[in-house]
Amino acid sequence: MARYRVGLETRERILAATRRLLSEQGIEGVTLKAITAQARVGAGSFYNLFDSKDDAVFEVVRETIDAVDPDPAGAGTDTLADLVDAFVAFMTGSSPIARIYLQLAGRGLTDAAVAARVLRSHRRRVERFSDAWQREDPSLSEAEAELLAETMLAALTGLGMTALMDPRFDMRAHARRLLPEAAMVSGRG
Amino acid sequence: MARYRVGLETRERILAATRRLLSEQGIEGVTLKAITAQARVGAGSFYNLFDSKDDAVFEVVRETIDAVDPDPAGAGTDTLADLVDAFVAFMTGSSPIARIYLQLAGRGLTDAAVAARVLRSHRRRVERFSDAWQREDPSLSEAEAELLAETMLAALTGLGMTALMDPRFDMRAHARRLLPEAAMVSGRG
DNA sequence: TACATATTGGAGTGTACGCTCCAGTTCTGC
DNA sequence: GCAGAACTGGAGCGTACACTCCAATATGTA
Numbered sequence: 001m002a003r004y005r006v007g008l009e010t011r012e013r014i015l016a017a018t019r020r021l022l023s024e025q026g027i028e029g030v031t032l033k034a035i036t037a038q039a040r041v042g043a044g045s046f047y048n049l050f051d052s053k054d055d056a057v058f059e060v061v062r063e064t065i066d067a068v069d070p071d072p073a074g075a076g077t078d079t080l081a082d083l084v085d086a087f088v089a090f091m092t093g094s095s096p097i098a099r100i101y102l103q104l105a106g107r108g109l110t111d112a113a114v115a116a117r118v119l120r121s122h123r124r125r126v127e128r129f130s131d132a133w134q135r136e137d138p139s140l141s142e143a144e145a146e147l148l149a150e151t152m153l154a155a156l157t158g159l160g161m162t163a164l165m166d167p168r169f170d171m172r173a174h175a176r177r178l179l180p181e182a183a184m185v186s187g188r189g
Numbered sequence: 190m191a192r193y194r195v196g197l198e199t200r201e202r203i204l205a206a207t208r209r210l211l212s213e214q215g216i217e218g219v220t221l222k223a224i225t226a227q228a229r230v231g232a233g234s235f236y237n238l239f240d241s242k243d244d245a246v247f248e249v250v251r252e253t254i255d256a257v258d259p260d261p262a263g264a265g266t267d268t269l270a271d272l273v274d275a276f277v278a279f280m281t282g283s284s285p286i287a288r289i290y291l292q293l294a295g296r297g298l299t300d301a302a303v304a305a306r307v308l309r310s311h312r313r314r315v316e317r318f319s320d321a322w323q324r325e326d327p328s329l330s331e332a333e334a335e336l337l338a339e340t341m342l343a344a345l346t347g348l349g350m351t352a353l354m355d356p357r358f359d360m361r362a363h364a365r366r367l368l369p370e371a372a373m374v375s376g377r378g
Numbered sequence: 379t380a381c382a383t384a385t386t387g388g389a390g391t392g393t394a395c396g397c398t399c400c401a402g403t404t405c406t407g408c
Numbered sequence: 409g410c411a412g413a414a415c416t417g418g419a420g421c422g423t424a425c426a427c428t429c430c431a432a433t434a435t436g437t438a
Contacts, residue, residue, distance in 0.1 A: 003405095003406095004404085004405055004406070005405080005406090006404075006405070007405095031394080031395065031396085032395070032396055032397075033394095033395075033396095043396085043397070043398085044397095044398085044399080044400085046397095047396095047397070047398080052396085052397085053395095053396065053397090
């Protein structure tokens, strides 16, 4: 939507403000007023650059997830243990944005538009896990690998929820148990 | 809070209205206005009997979960497969209240009061799974069984989220794979 | 019956928030 | 330097919603 340089800069300012608010105050802190005040921008400017408040929030969350990707280039060099660790890092790391991610997923349960976005990113992640799994165990069929990946990711998501609600919960230890025997024995990661 | 007969009856009417709205319209349909209209009750009466709107919602969700309990009496007769099936039934069954349950869990990520309630019921469930696991494999230590139960429940929750978002997702098939080899081979359930 | 207490309805309060509107201004390509 | 499109701020709109207040009434008890 932005076409001029100033517009692109404003867009960045808005995203930075959203990121900061999301990190410091969680999803409730992110009102349009808060974003526009933090970014020193009028509501009109905001809506000139984004379709909705959610638009900006989604963008920030996506960026944050991408930031922990162990193989951003998609070169196929990531192991299962890498992916699990990255997920655990995202969930238990200092950034409160993991919370927002799960809350968005929750909203996806009743909001079709949100569901579509969440599912899209979910599928991409399943793909990554599935590929890594096949790389480590080439005897697996694609379908089997995908089944395993789906289950593992589900478990990781569930463990993440527990971890975020219960600070004493050791997500890493639980997540490690999800790895296939081979990976555990060889002590990868 | 209710002490007279009429009060208890009104309380029931309110819960029934909440249950119906939750089932038919999801969490967004449940406004105070909707509840009180459906129950034919004034807002004052509502707050005479409940501390907050959430109070009523939580109660209904709790009842719904209890309704699929394979061993409500706590006699210790439920197998792991039973528990898994019950969870899958709750998630994929016709009642949309599973959605609400997961959404509440999502809210628990930022709302401490909600988190406390969610965690309490989560702990109870882990206990049930853990006990069943030990019953089926007495060689397991309590700690090991709890670890296994926690992971399994996390996976089930994650699978439930995917299932609710993606109608084509076969939760039952995935959930079955979580059972220990023995249970799968013996074809229990 | 008399009394304390519970129950009732629903108008009203306070607030929060996403988004629109639009007149004025900058920007960019030609 | 001109035209036209992009950008800007921010007042204000519309709405939604949880909860309070309170006078009137019903209920249970001694």
